[in-house]
Amino acid sequence: MNRGRPRWALTIVTLVLGVLVVAQLRSQAANSGLANLNAQELTLVIANVNQRNDGLRAEVAAVERQVEALIEAHDRGESALDALRADLAALEAWAGLTAVTGPGVTIHVSGAIGGDGIEDLLNELRNAGAEAIAVQDVRVVPGTVVYGGPGGLSVENTPLADGFEIRAIGSPQILTGTLTRGGGVIAQLGTAYPEAAISVTPLDQVAIPATTRNLVPGHGQPSL
Amino acid sequence: MTAVVDRLRALPSWQVTLSGALLVLGFLIAAQLAAEGPRIRYTTQERGLLIETAVELQEQQDTLQARLLDLRGQLVDLEAEGPGSEAAVRELNAALEHARIAGGLIQLAGPGIVFRLEDAENPGDVGDSLVTARDLRILVQELWLAGAEAVSINGERITTTTAALDIGSAILVNSAYLAPPYQVSAIGPDDLYDRLTTSASFIELVEGRIQPYGLRLSFAELESVTVPAYAGAIRTRYAQPENPSADAP
Numbered sequence A: 001m002n003r004g005r006p007r008w009a010l011t012i013v014t015l016v017l018g019v020l021v022v023a024q025l026r027s028q029a030a031n032s033g034l035a036n037l038n039a040q041e042l043t044l045v046i047a048n049v050n051q052r053n054d055g056l057r058a059e060v061a062a063v064e065r066q067v068e069a070l071i072e073a074h075d076r077g078e079s080a081l082d083a084l085r086a087d088l089a090a091l092e093a094w095a096g097l098t099a100v101t102g103p104g105v106t107i108h109v110s111g112a113i114g115g116d117g118i119e120d121l122l123n124e125l126r127n128a129g130a131e132a133i134a135v136q137d138v139r140v141v142p143g144t145v146v147y148g149g150p151g152g153l154s155v156e157n158t159p160l161a162d163g164f165e166i167r168a169i170g171s172p173q174i175l176t177g178t179l180t181r182g183g184g185v186i187a188q189l190g191t192a193y194p195e196a197a198i199s200v201t202p203l204d205q206v207a208i209p210a211t212t213r214n215l216v217p218g219h220g221q222p223s224l
Numbered sequence B: 001m002t003a004v005v006d007r008l009r010a011l012p013s014w015q016v017t018l019s020g021a022l023l024v025l026g027f028l029i030a031a032q033l034a035a036e037g038p039r040i041r042y043t044t045q046e047r048g049l050l051i052e053t054a055v056e057l058q059e060q061q062d063t064l065q066a067r068l069l070d071l072r073g074q075l076v077d078l079e080a081e082g083p084g085s086e087a088a089v090r091e092l093n094a095a096l097e098h099a100r101i102a103g104g105l106i107q108l109a110g111p112g113i114v115f116r117l118e119d120a121e122n123p124g125d126v127g128d129s130l131v132t133a134r135d136l137r138i139l140v141q142e143l144w145l146a147g148a149e150a151v152s153i154n155g156e157r158i159t160t161t162t163a164a165l166d167i168g169s170a171i172l173v174n175s176a177y178l179a180p181p182y183q184v185s186a187i188g189p190d191d192l193y194d195r196l197t198t199s200a201s202f203i204e205l206v207e208g209r210i211q212p213y214g215l216r217l218s219f220a221e222l223e224s225v226t227v228p229a230y231a232g233a234i235r236t237r238y239a240q241p242e243n244p245s246a247d248a249p
Helices: A004-031 A039-075 A081-095 A115-127 A172-180 A185-192 B002-010 B013-042 B045-080 B087-103 B133-145 B192-197 B200-210
Strands: A100-110 A132-135 A164-169 A197-208 B108-118 B150-153 B164-167 B170-173 B176-178 B182-187 B216-227
Touching: A004 B013, A039 A081, A039 B045, A039 B164, A039 B170, A039 B176, A081 B087, A100 A115, A100 A172, A115 A132, A115 A164, A115 A172, A115 A185, A115 B133, A115 B164, A132 A197, A164 A197, A172 A185, A172 A197, A185 A197, B045 B087, B045 B176, B108 B133, B108 B192, B133 B150, B133 B164, B133 B170, B133 B182, B133 B192, B133 B200, B150 B216, B182 B216, B192 B200
Parallel strands: none
Antiparallel strands: A100 A164, A100 A197, A132 A164, B108 B182, B108 B216, B150 B182, B164 B170, B170 B176
């Protein structure tokens, strides 16, 4: 009996200790990011993540249909050429390998502005759901950067003259609204580059060329 | 002095263990209370729910991403093992593989650099001492200019439609919430690091932004860096191939 009590005490203390260690670690993990946000910011995070989840669900459903169609075609002993072609056309359009057209906006940029400002603009276009973007005649794909200081901008080793154009395909209303809203990217660029003039025009039809960049990696290998 | 040591020696070992455990317990309770204290003051129930929702949605996203990658893998296998060995099918499959690699739908491994970018050690109230989406975008742009051919941030592949934005102190890339610290992985030529660190705009990033505000940037050059596949939607709603009939039979 006398020997039993300390064991009990020790067991209880160790148990509580374990629970507390976990609680402490968890509260620290939660502290690292989201816990610093206010309610409005959290709502924005939720809206963004939720929107991507919707897109992912639609994509999962579409690929499931593709997989089923291929299995059925195989069962019939066919090669499902049409399904492969449709898949290829969608992929190439998205990846920038083929020219695309659709509704969108054209943005006229003139005056002194740096490459970082143009990159901010491109990022905001993507954020607003732009599906394809071109700077003058250059399709924007991974690796494409508008660089240089005011008066000396270049893209893909091609200098950009003053008064150049950015074109993007997406919802004309959403693209225009996102870029031009109060406190939006164009307003911010107006502060950073007061001499630059940026105007956005919504259009029913915008044409965007294919990339001329070689997107096949020379150093990386496909891996699983 | 020896009397104290002797008394200690006389104590049963379980008492020593118990004292040690109680000491740690006390410390942990204090730490827990200290950690809870300042948060409780401004934590509303609504905020707690919002955090929970955000975490749940991000977990759903992870599941959906895994499912999509799995399905795309099945699709690749099915296309490859199709009964048609005719030239048209082989040609289409080759074009599909090319497009998937070009678009970033295939995981790559190769020589490169992994960067780690962290907030300043004591951020305080100055927003500039936190890593922003713009800092990450500039680092990625510098990597592209130095010759990188594939880049990811915390596992999110940078694709043609990738946006990186700030919401408060949180960063979203491809609409996924990224928890700090930020890890930027890049595959590229052997001289990627030399080209990067001799570029005037990269030096400007380090000397004009990272060092003055105490952000912490570290890196490792590796023989094999893995850049994961993009696990997101690729179907366009507005953009149509310019000449859809060209591919038709």
